[in-house]
């Protein structure tokens with residue numbers, strides 16, 4: 001493998017979390033999601049965890065400085081490669097990470113907003129077995145996992161929360177793509193393809209270095 005430090009970016013609900021986890025398993029390296037790391041630090045009661053908890057408890061966003069302190073410590077303990085899942089999310093985070101890990105491979109999952117919204121609209125939860133499934137027919141209520149007639153839609157709430165997350169992504173994260181393009185090659189993978197095909201192209205991008213040339 002050419003690159004064992006991989007930054008996987010993409011819009012919310014693009015499936016990057018699933019791809020990142022799979023890739024980390026295959027490469028035998030840890031996967032960093034900052035939400036998860038935050039929860040772990042808070043649970044441990046570490047200094048940075050306490051700092052973060054103060055912001056969360058008062059209903060504020062955890063600032064870049066706190067996140068970066070936490071990520072810096074994590075990087076110190078994980079020097080043999082890693083996958084970043086949805087981090088960095090802002091330009092200051094990216095600039096700081098660049099100083100700590102200048103050799104990371106950047107891969108972007110491209111999925112248009114309409115496509116992501118369609119995924120959410122087609123998502124159903126089964127109140128009988130708990131499965132989350134995608135329906136092709138929007139009027140479908142029968143669960144293909146357990147056969148019960150108990151599929152329900154949480155579309156309104158899900159679309160509302162997606163809208164907020166997507167707008168944050170547009171405002172804060174999309175500027176990173178230009179930043180990274182200015183530093184070197186950035187791999188773009190078409191995230192609208194089947195998950196197995198997406199994974200194949202993601203691993204190609206990691207192993208081949210640059211797939212396009």
Ligand SMILES: [Zn+2]
Pocket residue numbers: 126127128129130131143144145146147148
């Ligand atoms: Zn079911």
